[in-house]
Amino acid sequence: MNYLKNNNYAEKPAVLIESEKIAERIKKMGNLIAGRYAGKHTTVVAVSNGAVLFVADLIRNISVPLQLDTISAYSYEGSESSGKISFSSKMKLEISDRHVLLVDDILDTGRTLKRLKNYLKTLNPAGLETCVLLDKPSRRLVDINADYVGFEIADNFVVGYGLDYNEYYRNLPYIGVLNT
Ligand code: IMP
Ligand code: MG
Numbered sequence: 001m002n003y004l005k006n007n008n009y010a011e012k013p014a015v016l017i018e019s020e021k022i023a024e025r026i027k028k029m030g031n032l033i034a035g036r037y038a039g040k041h042t043t044v045v046a047v048s049n050g051a052v053l054f055v056a057d058l059i060r061n062i063s064v065p066l067q068l069d070t071i072s073a074y075s076y077e078g079s080e081s082s083g084k085i086s087f088s089s090k091m092k093l094e095i096s097d098r099h100v101l102l103v104d105d106i107l108d109t110g111r112t113l114k115r116l117k118n119y120l121k122t123l124n125p126a127g128l129e130t131c132v133l134l135d136k137p138s139r140r141l142v143d144i145n146a147d148y149v150g151f152e153i154a155d156n157f158v159v160g161y162g163l164d165y166n167e168y169y170r171n172l173p174y175i176g177v178l179n180t
Helices: 019-037 052-059 111-121
Strands: 014-017 042-048 066-077 080-088 099-107 127-135 148-152 175-177
Touching: 019 052, 019 099, 019 127, 019 148, 042 052, 042 111, 052 066, 052 099, 066 111, 080 111, 099 111, 111 127
Parallel strands: 042 066, 042 099, 099 127, 127 148
Antiparallel strands: 014 175, 066 080
8 A cells, every 4th residue: 555645544664663672772872871961950852743752761761860841843744844944942941051952753854953952052051962763864954963863764754653744653663664
């Protein structure tokens, strides 16, 4: 079945990264991040909606005191980035003088993360690092790299584990590729 012609979102996308591998990698990332943030006033800021599943698992593997907040960003329509990033700057927590870890699901063209990073910088955090589960380096259009990366992947449109196609598939427990 072709998903893009027949959008009932029912057939399972092919597995790219199985859930056990995701869990294993997140455990390592969490340990690494915990080591770097020990003794610092830490605030994790997750980009919603995509990073919601990732951040939930990630912070349970970061064994240092931290606060959690979210910021919303939207750019994709279907599987093509519109290039226009909208974001809601409404965060609940103050981040001035905090060590901020900005967490997103995927680094693609880089526009979203760059835009959000620049915005958070204006709020004067004590530190600002970025963490993504997935990185598609071949798609980069702006100069940005994440400080922590789960997996580098090729230029495929992926879904699952928080990543969507038309807001569907976020609930898949693994990272899958759509049959386009
Ligand atoms: P960027 O601004 O082009 O780096 O896009 C980043 C945002 O686009 C991410 O936060 C995702 O929400 C979305 N995105 C990029 N690539 C994919 C993909 O392969 N599948 C689903 N969403 C994606
Ligand atoms: Mg998204």
